[in-house]
Amino acid sequence: MTGIRPSRPGAEGVGWIDNSASTSRLPPLNLREVWSNRELIRFFAIRDIKVRYKQAFLGIAWAGLRPLLGALTFTLVFNRIATIDVGGRSYFAFALVGFSAWTYFSTAITTGTTSLVANADLLTKVAFPKVVAPASSLIPPMIDLTVGATLAMVVAVAVGDGLSAAGLLVGLPLGVVLLVVAAAGPISFFSAAVVKYRDAAEVVGFGLYLLLFISPIAYPPELLSDHWQTILHLNPLAGALGLLRSGLTGSDLPGAHHVALSALTAGVFFFVGLLHFRRHEHEFADIV
């Protein structure tokens, strides 16, 4: 790592800090760096949020309009035309969760992938903890997710489906964590890859496009046989969506083995992605 600046205030002035490239094939993941720079991460996120809404006519209303229009389209196509059933509960609420979670995931990954090259001038001119740029891209799309999630809860209550305590207390927080970790892995990997190969961003775009179809966004996993449901949950989004829906629409908690499988994949991707990032971050300033 290149951090010549001690990340914790109070550490300054004590000893020497070496500026050397890590040559290890297995550098430390250094998650503490993310935590100790949370203020800078927040500043980056606030910047991106402000910039996004500053000159928009509808401003923050977009955060509500997008999931509503998306879920409405899903309802029309999958529920009315293709008559997909979600266990007798509101399909509209189901689709709101699916659409909002997908929007969070795809927005975070798209902006996260280009976060380092978008801050290229900072990389080459200021010594700052580089992990801050991709990490901060996980925050702004939280606004849309929160608005979409609230709308889903309102619909679930309004149509009489109700909410469940287990879903709200267990499913919702676990679902959010799984969703964020699932996004953080690919972001770490591809933000570093794009510094070297600009067209890695194309790979991400196409990958997201394919992933949209193999994620239970518009259809419930129960539509598939047991065997295929298990395979589906290798996709971390499947587990995250099941957990989120239990919290936001009052559906049953997904099976523990399914959640565990999704969490395992997300964890492996996160580990590999962050490792790739740490192995290459010392060269970003030279090649960006």
Next chain:
Amino acid sequence: MGRAVIELDKVGKCYRLGEHHGSGTDLRETLARLGGSMIGRSRPSTREIWALRDVSLTVAEGQALGIIGANGAGKSTLLKVIGGITTPTVGRSRTRGRVGSLIEVGTGFHDELTGLENTYLNGAILGMSRRDVSDRLDEIVEFAGLEGFMETPVKRYSSGMYLRLGFSIAAHMDAEILVVDEVLAVGDAEFQRRCLAKMSEIEHSGRTILFVSHNMDAMAKLCQTTVWIDRGRIRLAGPTRSIIDAYLASGTTPTNDHRFGLDPSAAAQITEVALVGADGRPRSTLHSGSSAWLQVDLVVNDSIPELDLAFIVSTRSGVDLFDEGLADTGCHDISTPGVYRVRAHVPDLLAPGEYVISLWLGTQLEDFAKHEHVLAFTVDGDVVDRPRRRIRLGTEWETSQKGDSGTTP
């Protein structure tokens, strides 16, 4: 002298050109290269450039160290290694205390955000906490002279306001070591004076400053000790005055004809520049009264609206005299792809002395090429006669006799 706060031991920094330097490469090129090497074809050669080589240096606490050298000598790379922006390829670089880098003022500003928002953001990027910035906000605003403008988005700032805010934030961070790269190349005289005053204040507060500039006068005022970097190595180190004299006398600095390496991926670039006489031959000495042209060859690969070329003539000690742009004349002939030769008449106004020319190619939004001090030339004549004169204007004088001496009007 205080304890050491910067120590470099045989530091080298190697860049690979051709492989992935400048803009990123794409996967296809790498795959093609891999494929080529698998079937036994040799890889296209990648050039290694050692921007720094075998640099050993110790800086004591509270010292102000100047760094001089020609363009591309490695000054900026040295600052980036010390500042922790890039890592050395070989050798060891270490620092004690926080390093604040002022490589380019205003880096990280976002146009849509207000001055206040950018101050907090920029402060955070430079390692200041929210409280640090709040505590110093009044000083920062006052130094920048931006009272009443902090709620304005910086995109509505003039370039001077932008610079002042950027410098002010950086100057108020509490780094033990401040690394300053050529901030004085921009901004008006008043701003430069304030910057220098602030830097000497920082120095007197016991902090360490590393200062890169082409402005030799400023360097002599601020730094007791100076290091001369030449082609990546330390050529000479010692008291600032003697180093500057040796550097200026060396003549390793610019010539009268300069060719640049060609980068096929660049949207627009300068390929060659020369100072030529009326006969088209390169000149390094101009005579008063004879006409000279600055001749610049360009390759423009993309269509770039409003592309402009400018040249700046400065004295050897770094005082800028002219800044003339092609677009000043309303000419945008170089905006479409093509190979161009542009000639600018160098006005016959310079007093005898030594001068250097810098070039810039770009638009209001983007710099495509920036070459500081690429050409040097001499205007011959007797300098001793008028030591303070830079420009010969041939001012019109009028005299009239108002009466006889001895009579009071």
